[in-house]
Amino acid sequence: xxxxxxxxxxxxxxxxxxxxxxxxxxxxxxxxxxxxxxxxxxxxxxxxxxxxxxxxxxxxxxxxxxxxxxxxxxxxxxxxxxxxxxxxxxxxxxxxxxxxxxxxxxxxxxxxxxxxxxxxxxxxxxxxxxxxxxxxxxxxxxxxxxxxxxxxxxxxxxxxxxxxxxxxxxxxxxxxxxxxxxxxxxxxxxxxxxxxxxxxxxxxxxxxxxxxxxxxxxxxxxxxxxxxxxxxxxxxxxxxxxxxxxxxxxxxxxxxxxxxxxxxxxxxxxxxxxxxxxxxxxxxxxxxxxxxxxxxxxxxxxxxxxxxxxxxxxxxxxxxxxxxxxxxxxxxxxxxxxxxxxxxxxxxxxxxxxxxxxxxxxxxxxxxxxxxxxxxxxxxxxxxxxxxxxxxxxxxxxxxxxxxxxxxxxxxxxxxxxxxxxxxxxxxxxxxxxxxxxxxxxxxxx
Amino acid sequence: xxxxxxxxxxxxxxxxxxxxxxxxxxxxxxxxxxxxxxxxxxxxxxxxxxxxxxxxxxxxxxxxxxxxxxxxxxxxxxxxxxxxxxxxxxxxxxxxxxxxxxxxxxxxxxxxxxxxxxxxxxxxxxxxxxxxxxxxxxxxxxxxxxxxxxxxxxxxxxxxxxxxx
Numbered sequence: 001x002x003x004x005x006x007x008x009x010x011x012x013x014x015x016x017x018x019x020x021x022x023x024x025x026x027x028x029x030x031x032x033x034x035x036x037x038x039x040x041x042x043x044x045x046x047x048x049x050x051x052x053x054x055x056x057x058x059x060x061x062x063x064x065x066x067x068x069x070x071x072x073x074x075x076x077x078x079x080x081x082x083x084x085x086x087x088x089x090x091x092x093x094x095x096x097x098x099x100x101x102x103x104x105x106x107x108x109x110x111x112x113x114x115x116x117x118x119x120x121x122x123x124x125x126x127x128x129x130x131x132x133x134x135x136x137x138x139x140x141x142x143x144x145x146x147x148x149x150x151x152x153x154x155x156x157x158x159x160x161x162x163x164x165x166x167x168x169x170x171x172x173x174x175x176x177x178x179x180x181x182x183x184x185x186x187x188x189x190x191x192x193x194x195x196x197x198x199x200x201x202x203x204x205x206x207x208x209x210x211x212x213x214x215x216x217x218x219x220x221x222x223x224x225x226x227x228x229x230x231x232x233x234x235x236x237x238x239x240x241x242x243x244x245x246x247x248x249x250x251x252x253x254x255x256x257x258x259x260x261x262x263x264x265x266x267x268x269x270x271x272x273x274x275x276x277x278x279x280x281x282x283x284x285x286x287x288x289x290x291x292x293x294x295x296x297x298x299x300x301x302x303x304x305x306x307x308x309x310x311x312x313x314x315x316x317x318x319x320x321x322x323x324x325x326x327x328x329x330x331x332x333x334x335x336x337x338x339x340x341x342x343x344x345x346x347x348x349x350x351x352x353x354x355x356x357x358x359x360x361x362x363x364x365x366x367x368x369x370x371x372x373x374x375x376x377x378x379x380x381x382x383x384x385x386x387x388x389x390x391x392x393x394x395x396x397x398x399x400x401x402x403x404x405x406x407x408x409x410x411x412x413x414x415x416x417x418x419x420x421x422x423x424x425x426x427x428x429x430x431x432x433x434x435x436x437x438x439x440x441x442x443x444x445x446x
Numbered sequence: 447x448x449x450x451x452x453x454x455x456x457x458x459x460x461x462x463x464x465x466x467x468x469x470x471x472x473x474x475x476x477x478x479x480x481x482x483x484x485x486x487x488x489x490x491x492x493x494x495x496x497x498x499x500x501x502x503x504x505x506x507x508x509x510x511x512x513x514x515x516x517x518x519x520x521x522x523x524x525x526x527x528x529x530x531x532x533x534x535x536x537x538x539x540x541x542x543x544x545x546x547x548x549x550x551x552x553x554x555x556x557x558x559x560x561x562x563x564x565x566x567x568x569x570x571x572x573x574x575x576x577x578x579x580x581x582x583x584x585x586x587x588x589x590x591x592x593x594x595x596x597x598x599x600x601x602x603x604x605x606x607x608x609x610x611x
Contacts (some may be wrong), residue, residue: 015481035448084579085576086577087539087576087577088577088581089579089581090579090580090582090583092579093579101512118472125481125485125520125522126534126575126579127579127591128485130593161470161471162483164482164524165520166481166484166485166522167520168519173490181478182475182518183479183506183508184477184512184515184516185519222538242581243582244543244581244582245543245544246585250581250583251582288538288539288577289546331581337543341542341544342542345537345538345542346539349538349576349577352576355519419523
């Protein structure tokens with residue numbers, strides 16, 4: 001059993017209510033922070049914890065906090081990014097729905113640290129039922145004196161506002177999210193200026209993921225050093241992994257960073273292995289945006305050592321033989337899955353979700369979808385494979401936000417590791433377009 | 447035109463909620479309430495007609511174009527009339543791995559409509575959506591605030607029968 005920080009009390013009946021959450025030690029971090037610590041002291045603990053952004057980028061949260069500009073007389077804002085939309089990722093949905101007070105408590109502690117008096121939780125609009133759960137939790141916390149004016153007699157005021165999105169993946173990008181929160185289209189902003197200087201309403205703003213903010217309560221209760229002692233090196237603490245696809249036990253799991261990928265995949269404590277009668281073909285470890293890896297590369301590094309669930313180990317080998325931890329969206333493919341079809345599916349997603357501002361992304365995602373569609377449907381040519389590589393290369397790094405990269409990587413990695421499967425679709429169109437047809441040749445050429 | 451506009455108004459309960467939504471944001475930043483109000487409007491009218499969008503714009507003291515450009519950007523808003531139940535079906539990878547495409551074909555066949563269409567009895571509209579953040583429970587579709595997960599043919603039969611009553 002690994003250490004549980006976020007989901008320790010998840011199975012306690014009634015944990016979604018204030019009373020039960022409080023009985024399990026809830027809101028002690030707010031009491032400790034507000035009564036005994038300075039805002040700078042809270043920032044210091046979070047820095048020591050070394051917790052990295054859990055939305056996918058992995059940027060250290062404490063460092064992000066320390067960049068926040070503090071001009072006199074200008075409000076500062078904390079915005080929680082709960083726009084969870086990365087395919088394969090459903091951990092924030094799970095956390096907010098089941099243990100909403102953990103996020104509320106984290107928001108209070110974090111807002112106090114940053115000196116924010118009005119903080120926002122931007123939740124994807126599809127999760128309207130979760131928004132209602134959060135609003136109920138906020139009302140309970142307010143009634144208990146943990147929100148509102150003069151919290152615990154400290155003179156500190158805080159109001160929490162839950163804001164619905166409208167169904168746009170791009171709003172998970174922090175500046176698009178801020179635009180959206182201002183009532184506009186979700187077009188990412190050019191940077192600099194960064195949100196820490198000019199964010200929401202052109203005021204200094206910190207945007208953090210749900211899971212990141214939820215760690216704040218434990219860090220304050222137990223100290224940053226205790227958090228940093230969990231995990232391995234710069235991958236400190238625990239991580240929520242959303243496991244889906246062809247496994248026996250899909251779901252959300254909290255792991256100590258550093259668990260071997262093989263153990264996470266096959267142990268009964270977590271995924272429970274590939275469904276009966278099948279075997280692992282490929283895996284996307286960190287949400288649809290990160291490179292797909294074939295079976296032989298996901299469990300072992302290129303030098304044969306076991307690959308671990310850490311930021312460093314998953315990216316070991318760069319994009320030639322590695323991938324990324326990303327959002328922890330762990331999508332498992334057995335031998336019945338067609339890599340070409342899945343790549344086309346993901347491409348369609350990115351084309352649909354591109355905001356259209358930057359031409360490499362707007363046009364490139366469309367072309368990748370079109371070319372992949374024709375390969376999958378038996379009309380591809382060998383030239384198309386190189387064309388895809390070329391288009392992906394021309395999108396990558398040439399857009400103002402990372403959606404372009406996120407669209408390019410799945411395509412480039414699928415071709416890098418499964419080129420023979422693409423070629424088979426082109427050389428055997430009649431066979432490849434049969435329902436359920438999957439390439440049976442030598443798999444996973446590195 | 448004037449007559450149509452006069453008939454577009456939130457119910458008294460929703461009007462109160464709308465005002466609370468607007469008041470949540472800082473002074474002069476009432477435009478932030480646009481997405482919340484559009485959701486509230488869609489809850490009342492089922493879809494967003496130009497008259498409804500104009501009404502929301504007047505409430506927020508912003509130009510109509512500012513409402514249109516937002517309503518057309520976000521995929522959750524229906525800009526045409528829809529049936530009583532809008533089925534929003536996830537078509538993204540992880541759901542497809544769990545047989546999402548097969549169940550989708552079955553659903554389309556059962557309702558006799560394609561994506562974007564409404565059944566003749568105006569009961570169901572089918573929309574394709576991207577990832578709903580429920581990948582471990584795929585295949586998934588959503589109707590208003592309700593998620594329907596781990597879909598099978600039998601489950602689809604049950605849900606449609608229940609909602610057809």
